[in-house]
Amino acid sequence: MKDRILKVSISEAERKGFRFTMGELAKQLGMSTKTLYGYYPSKEELLNEMINLAIDELKKKEEEILHDSALNLLEKLQKCLVLVPADFKFAQLQYLDELQRYYPKQWETLDQFIHEQWSGIVSLIDEGIAANQIRPFNKEIFIEVYVGGLYRLMEHASKNRNMISLQDTMQEMVDILMLGILKENVHKEN
Structure with a gap:
């Protein structure tokens, strides 16, 4: 039942953002609000599970990309950069802002992930620099530009x-x- 609740919750988040109510969710599930609260005592707990599920999925997909022998280094880098955090099911950009505003603890979990999940990408960049496919650059600035741009x-x-x-x-x-x-x-001419 928890899996079904999560699936419908993610669908609601895709459709309406994070401002759906537990009552609306219960109605979508065809159950009483009391029954829903039996599985998730608060909306915050449900959001925690949704965020953690999405983060786990991102980590798994990044590992798959990093170990995909059919992709070259630059393809892996591009896919990983778009993956973080693009693969969240919550498809609209403003919904992340909504999460930040109305659910700060859940946002903190996501924010921490966005800031810390860079080891695979940094390894790809280092590999690209060593192979002379990427010019040397300040990776910390790159990460800050990426995160700042996203926000x-x-x-x-x-x-x-x-x-x-x-x-x-x-x-x-x-x-x-x-x-x-x-x-x-143009770049080569200058």
């Missing part, structure tokens, strides 16, 4: 209520970070 985009999406997907936003941001803004031939 700024969240704020923008929340204020403008545009429905750009997290996946599309992360892909565009990573393309800019990895490829820059200059056309390849």
Whole structure:
């Protein structure tokens, strides 16, 4: 039953963000609110489980990417950067801002993950530098630009209520970070 509750909760988060009520969720599940509270005594506990499930899924997918022999180093790097945190089921960028505003403890868990889950990516970058596929650069600044960009985009999406997907936003941001803004031939001419 807990798996079913989680699945419907994730679906509600995709549809409405994190501001769904336990009453709405119970109705979607076809059960009483009292029964739902028997499984999850608070919405915060349910959100904790949703966030932890998403984080575990991200870690697993990153490991799969890192060990995928069909991908080259740069493909792995690009996929990992878009994966963190793009693979969350909560598809709209402003929903992450909603989580930050209304559920600070749950946001803290996600925020900590976003700031700390860099070892695989840093290893790929180091490997790329050693193989002369990536120019040396300050990885700490890169991480701060990535995280800061994500958070700024969240704020923008929340204020403008545009429905750009997290996946599309992360892909565009990573393309800019990895490829820059200059056309390849312009870069070589200078």
